[in-house]
Amino acid sequence: MILYVIRRLLLAIPIAIGVTIVCFSLIHLAPGDPLSTVLPDNATPEVVEEIRAAYGFDKPLPVQYLVWLGNVVSGDFGLSIQSRRPVLGDIVPAVQNTMILAFAAVLIGFPFGTILGAIAGYSQGSLTDKVVTAISITGVSVPHYWLGMVLVVIFAVNMGALPAMGMGPGGQSDFALNWAHLRHLLLPAITLSVIPAGIIARSVRATIADVRKKDFVSTLRAKGLSPAWVFLHVAKNAAPVVLAVCGLQFAQLLGGSILVETVFSWPGTGFLMNSAIFTRDLPVLQGTILVLSLFFVVINLLVDVLQTVFDPRIRRG
């Protein structure tokens, strides 16, 4: 088991380096100059060159990349072009805020999706199944920024029941477990949970339907096991697949949603990336993408390890 984990961890290193190279290249391929938002409109060429050198953009791209990578390895993500604040100081609170939102969306979306999927899987072909399938397809298809705006219009603007934006009273981001803060969490969390709920419902439905057709289930029934016991066996056999889907969805949620966080002014990684993209703040963008990609790698690893716990065949394979 430990060897398996170590091997997977080692495999994650080239993936992370690959991600940094792709991310760095894509950002530099995009049209527009990273300093264009910093420089005034009538900066003379001399001023431009001075500022370029002061920000380290005067060196060739591969050199810039290696310098950046070297700093990152030693924990220095550099300074934001816009604010000149350390990038890590912006990323850490943003990741925390996104995690709060992601956990809330998981609490809402995962049980909802699993229950819906299980019901549909057990009633395949019936009206219930069709209704559940329709709900989950809607969940997967609905653009969530649109849903977010609709929820804001209904619950914040028309009913005045929930706040339209921010993480806490007066737009504060010091999160606390009380109603004054939780009410800020409700709308974005519900909005964010809809897609994973739909995806999970569809996966659970398909997997349960598949497992139920297996011979061992017929055998269990023939032996006279109660439906509840049969369900437990079905659930255990469906678990690895569902877990993998949940893991991917969780990683996706942790990645933050640019659109949902922007609609709700939720100061997470999505909001951070949105502002970094529009202001061409390369160090912030690179740092955030790197941290998020590492999240993906780690969560995939965790899911893989958990899967082996449920299904030892994977480890042996």
Add this chain to the structure above:
Amino acid sequence: MTKFVFDRSARHGIGRAVALTRRTLMAGVATFAIAASLPLSSAWAQDEKVLRVGMTVADVPLTTGQANQGGEGTRFIGLTLYDALINWDLSKSEEPSVLRPGLATEWSVDDDTQTVWTFKLREGVTFHDGSDFTADAVIWNLEKLLNKESPQYDASQAAQASQWFGAIASYEKIDDMTVAITTKEPDATFPYQIAGIMYSSPAQWEKLGGDWGKFAVEPSGTGPFMLDRLVPRERAELVKNPNYWDPARVPASDRLILMCMPDASTRVAALLSGQVDFIEAPSPDAVPRLKSSGMQIVTNVYPHIWPYQLSYQPDSPFLDLKVRKAANLAIDREGLSQFLGGLAVPAKGQVTEGHPWFGNPTFEITYDPEQALSLMQEAGYGPDNPLHVKLLISTSGSGQMQPLPMNEFISENLTAVGFDVEFEVFEWEALRARRRAGAMAPENEGADGLNNSWAFWDPNIGILQAAASDMTPPAGFNWGGYSNPEIDVLAKQAKVAFDPAEQNKLLGEIHSKMVDDAMWIWVVHDLNPRALGPNVKGFVQAQNWYQDLTPVYVDN
């Protein structure tokens, strides 16, 4: 409450379930309603007058002195925390803003050289940390921007201020309350430039160990507000400076909370749901809803123009005056303004009619498709033989209003008189990069025009550097390479017209020639809408990119 309901109805299975569900639901709704009615601003002292503003920026502008993020950064952070030697007078809405004394009480230029400016500093001004504002502080701040060898040199502030300090050759302290600044050449527009340079406290910077990063969190200026709390990318909380040197501008609000809300619909929803009191730039389609909810929509003209800057490169069809005039006459500006919910006024030139620099142009820019058609025919084109033009436009951007639908609207107008319009669409920063490069740059080959909104708050940006032939990028903003020898002569005279009335007259003459030459295609001036809650009082929308928030308060 829920438990009590449960006990009383726990007699019959189905009845119990129904009662439980309905009553629990009602109880839930009641709890929800009570919770929802809790005041949102409970975090601050009840007797504090708080004003909450939704800005369009995604991060709090730089707080060290020279704010970044354009006009909005200066509006909310620059002019609240800091002052310049010369300030803008933002107290009037009915006429274009003018300059007035700030940290300097008077200034004059040496008659002989016309390059040495002497500034008499205001007595008794202190920074927020209590230290005195003196000539030493002025010199220290100029060193912060201009002298890379000085310990306080700050590249990010220098980058922001470089559009204002380009004319400065040297500076010296005359006495404790007098400084002299020498310009590289005679420049009568220098006061407009000096109005952009803000003064940070040297004592506070020393106290914080000479660290601008720490200074950003605990800044100290001389402005009417002081920073209380800064949460990057989220908000800045400013409190009243009760010792502000101008008693007329001591803030009416005790606390000003500036929140970052880049999404327009988020700002509107936040205002409608009572989370903020004042928002920047609601989208035009949200205005009827805001009005019907009792919100105040304030608008005013300000030095903004939405134009197509035209190319004068050898292959440009706009080299022909008839074509330029036809394009200007083809656009239904009234219709476009209506389409924008009335939040724009038709343009008659670069500056608004009635502006001191408007002058007396003879070419009247109006909607006259017949004349446009005949001009196009004279030039050899028509709907059957259309003239192909390529225009560079953006999907969004500061001052760009609603670029995509507006361009579609105008494209139909132009097609009707014999143009065949091709748009090349850019993301905002990419379009700005194309503008900085100039029409003569290889990447702009084949581009006949560029739709980049423009400002005219200062004569350099608005008129002189846009129209003089020696002001092609990077020296100035003459994107297309327009050249008119008469304008070049007048521009040189305006640069050394130290009497403001004389300068305005010369600028008016230049503007008249720009319009008569149909230098650009001028479309509309934005009305810069802002939405305020029903109880917000005291806001005067100046005809300026900057605004004064000191008189604004929420009347509870």
